[in-house]
Amino acid sequence: MSTETPVKDRAGNAASPHPAPQGSGTQPPWLIVTLREVMIKAKDRSYAISTFITLVLIVAGVVFNAFMMNRGDDFTVAVQSEAGAAVVELADEAGRADDGNLTVSAVVVDSDDGTLGLVREEEADAALLQGTNGVWQLTGKTEIPGGLSAVLGQSLNDYVLGQNAAAAGTTAEELLSGGDLEQSLLEGSEEDQLLATIAGFAFSFLFYMASIIFGMAIANSVVEEKQNRVVEILATAIPIRQLLYGKVLGNTILAMVQLALYGGAALLALNLTDTADLVGSIIPASGWFFVFFLAGFLILAAIWAVLGSLASRAEDLTNNSTPVMGLIFAALFVGLFASGQLLVVASYVPVVSSVAMPIRVLNSPVAVWEPLLSLVIALAAAVALLHLGEKIYRRAVMQGGGALSLRKAIKLEQ
Known part of the structure; x- marks a missing residue:
């Protein structure tokens, strides 16, 4: 590497050992x-x-x-009774109230085998049936969509609560009075x-x-x-x-x-x-x-x-x-x-x-x-x-x- 001869200014002081590159003007x-x-x-x-x-x-x-948030889910549920149709109707109302992204429709069939047949042929997403012992059962072909299961489960609870309250001569609102839980954060x-x-x-x-x-x-x-x-x-x-x-x-x-x-x-x-x-x-x-x-x-x-x-x-x-x-x-x-x-x-x-x-x-x-x-x-x-x-x-x-x-x-x- 070549060495440079020190340059002095008019006052005799040594100039900067790093002269500005040519063409740089006044740019630092x-x-x-x-x-x-x-x-x-x-x-x-x-x-x-x-x-x-x-x-x-x-x-x-x-x-x-945005597409996933705006995309709605449409489900069809096969039922055999008016009670099942009422539960599905409550589920549809709940789904539409929740941003309107979920709809549930009921298909009423005369027999239990007919409801299961619709599910097997994939004409229905699930079948909602009530057994002789009063127990409800939700049946799917290979799986039950999580959103459908959740909304039907809550709607079934609301329906049964309303039926039992009516049998007792009261209303579901009165039975649940004082049970509301509100959540809040300090920060x-x-x-x-x-x-x-x-x-x-x-x-x-x-x-x-x-x-x-x-x-x-x-x-x-x-x-x-x-x-x-x-x-x-x-x-x-x-x-x-x-x-x-x-x-x-x-x-x-x-x-x-x-x-x-x-x-x-x-x-x-x-x-x-x-x-x-x-x-x-x-x-x-x-x-x-x-x-x-x-x-x-x-x-x-x-x-x-x-x-x-x-x-x-x-x-x-x-x-x-x-x-x-x-x-x-x-x-x-x-x-x-x-x-x-x-x-x-x-x-x-x-x-x-x-x-x-x-x-x-x-x-x-x-x-x-x-x-x-x-x-x-x-x-x-x-x-x-x-x-x-x-x-x-x-x-x-x-x-x-x-x-x-x-x-x-x-x-x-x-």
Whole structure:
């Protein structure tokens, strides 16, 4: 590698050992590297194809979910008596009252054998018969649909209760008076918990995918530049720390843009399928997720860059990436399964809080200072990790030969 003769300015002071690249104008070096990372990735066909496929899968998932929610179930039940027909009528009323997604119709047959024959010939989904001992039996051919069994069972209880109450000279309402049970939660609501479960899966999956895809892209880029000795050429033009900052910022921008595309595609599909009202309260939590995602990804990006500088070839990343993969899996686990005090504690742990705190905001009332404090902790950790990562990166990225351990990289001279 050629050496440069020190240049002095008019005052006799030594000029910067890293002159700006020709044609860069007044652009800072980190911005040049950032734009380079973005342009290279944007022109990558595999990146464009994977992004498009993911968008299609997200839209297809929303459309399929809307279809399943709006699809109604129609059942036919063969009965032999007026009592059976009355039970089926009650079941139909209950099914229609529950979002109108279930209808039940009765086919009255003269004999028990005739009802079973309809089931055997698949002209009826099930047969509802009352035995001589008063016991009711629901018979299917190979299976009894769970929705049909549940609504018929409840309707049968209501019918028998009404008959017994009438025989006793009273009504079912009077017999059940005082037996109503109302449920409530001290924090949040059942609807919020359901949305938190859905959002937890979405947030965790997006964070997991972005952290691995773009994190590995950073690490592989650093390894390739080490192997090809391109980093030595770049080091003569720009400071090493600026190279790191550009790589981290460029891939962070790509990850945020991709995340915005996925979120926008999901919201568009929800609006087109008239199911947007189901996730209206997710929007504020999504805003927090974008902010926390940025802080968490900055931390992981710095770690991935350091891992790339420690490796001498792409295969070394498999051994070096265990700690960061553990951190990413921890965030995934928290988003999918954590609750209660574990979720509260996790919402203040950097990287993991990128998923945990938005879920808390959606799941239950959270004081404004809590996400702000968690965000400050995450940003402080990002700044500290970037500063530490820059020192290790600057020491290790110029070292050829075999892979370095973190301890050896720290002991290297700058």
